Amino acid sequence: MVNEGSWKHKGYALIFIRYDGFSKLSNMIIMNLPVWTRIYDIPVGMMTNFFVRALDNKMGLVLEIGESIKDFKRVKINFPLVDPLKKSIPIKVKSCGVMEFVVKYEAAPLFCFNCGHIGHAMRECTKEDIEDSAKFGQE
Incomplete structure (x- = not known):
């Protein structure tokens, strides 16, 4: 059940990691979040596991x-x-040039609609150039 999906509590990501019981909690660094996209x-001709993995x-990591x-x-x-969420993925396709595909996130945790980073809301964003129309829409 733990591996089934992205878990949230009050909008924040709920992440489970292995803990040995002896490490200092302050040394436990969470670098990645499993998320369904x-x-x-x-x-149709490109909807193969190989292409989607690329x-x-x-x-x-898939x-x-x-x-x-x-x-x-x-x-x-x-x-x-460390990366912001992406709205789309560009990829060079042989004989088609660069194609761009829209990405949506299932049960995305709290993220900033301005900078796209997970973990803070737009009103808490420290990025100086907050735009009038946010990069990811409205909160």
Whole structure:
């Protein structure tokens, strides 16, 4: 049950990690968050596990490839928390040039609609150039 998905409590990510009982808690650094993504508008001929893995490897380590549903493919990645969330993934496709695919996150934890980082809201963002229309829409 723990491996089934992204867990949240009051909007924040709930993360389980192995603990040996002897390490200092202050030394426990969480670098990644397992999260389910949806990759949209993949052409039918490209909706293979190989192609989807190449797409999501641009976002983090692919943990699991889910089913194809309508016009998207579900993929669970180990998302690096130092990176901001991505709205899309560009990839160079032979004979098609660069194609861009929309990414959506299932049960995304609290994140900043301005900078895209997980762990703080837009009103708490320290990025100086907060735009009038936020990068990820409105909170």
